[in-house]
Amino acid sequence: MVLMHHVPAIVTKLFSGMLWNKCRKENKIYLTFDDGPVPGVTDFVLEELDKREMKATFFMVGDNVKKHPQLALNVAEAGHGIGNHTFHHLNGYYASFDNYLSDIESCEYVFEEVLEQNSSLFRPPYGKLTKKQFEAIKSKYQVVMWDVLSGDYDQRQSPTKCLSKTKKYSRNGSIILFHDQLKTQQVLKKILPDYLDFVQDTGFQTAVL
Numbered sequence: 001m002v003l004m005h006h007v008p009a010i011v012t013k014l015f016s017g018m019l020w021n022k023c024r025k026e027n028k029i030y031l032t033f034d035d036g037p038v039p040g041v042t043d044f045v046l047e048e049l050d051k052r053e054m055k056a057t058f059f060m061v062g063d064n065v066k067k068h069p070q071l072a073l074n075v076a077e078a079g080h081g082i083g084n085h086t087f088h089h090l091n092g093y094y095a096s097f098d099n100y101l102s103d104i105e106s107c108e109y110v111f112e113e114v115l116e117q118n119s120s121l122f123r124p125p126y127g128k129l130t131k132k133q134f135e136a137i138k139s140k141y142q143v144v145m146w147d148v149l150s151g152d153y154d155q156r157q158s159p160t161k162c163l164s165k166t167k168k169y170s171r172n173g174s175i176i177l178f179h180d181q182l183k184t185q186q187v188l189k190k191i192l193p194d195y196l197d198f199v200q201d202t203g204f205q206t207a208v209l
């Protein structure tokens with residue numbers, strides 16, 4: 001996991017072919033939520049987005065989609081984007097090549113079963129993906145990283161600091177990373193409403209990736 005709130009240009013050059021941000025000329029922000037669907041957290045996110053008529057992309061873990069199919073359906077039916085985040089939330093640096101690819105397939109399979117749709121987007125858990133894994137999936141998926149990390153998982157940082165940094169680095173075309181999962185829910189619930197108000201007040205549009 002990159003611990004910086006924004007990704008330096010040198011990093012994005014090393015991993016060209018992955019998506020780190022969208023067009024810097026349009027005043028659009030791309031909200032992304034990883035690791036759900038999780039009851040009590042994903043529903044909260046959906047409500048906050050709905051209140052402001054905002055759209056986001058959810059990188060869902062296959063196992064969670066299988067456990068909470070209705071919640072996954074609620075995400076898709078609300079018009080948000082969905083992306084593959086592996087079935088077991090695997091770290092690409094530790095998983096074997098074959099296991100990693102089959103875990104992505106298992107996630108895709110559950111998307112087909114539950115949501116009756118496929119995803120063309122993939123985000124590697126922890127942002128960890130080897131060159132070989134990337135080469136193997138890049139024709140099927142747009143690999144989506146981020147340029148602004150909300151830091152919602154970072155226990156060493158106060159929610160206030162987390163919110164102010166996320167605002168500070170948000171700009172045209174930014175892809176913002178949040179997590180809709182149990183470990184981050186406390187911070188997420190504190191900062192998301194304020195952050196979304198900021199997005200609205202600044203005049204950014206939100207869009208699905």
Ligand SMILES: [Zn+2]
Binds near residue numbers: 035085089124126
């Ligand atoms: Zn994740």
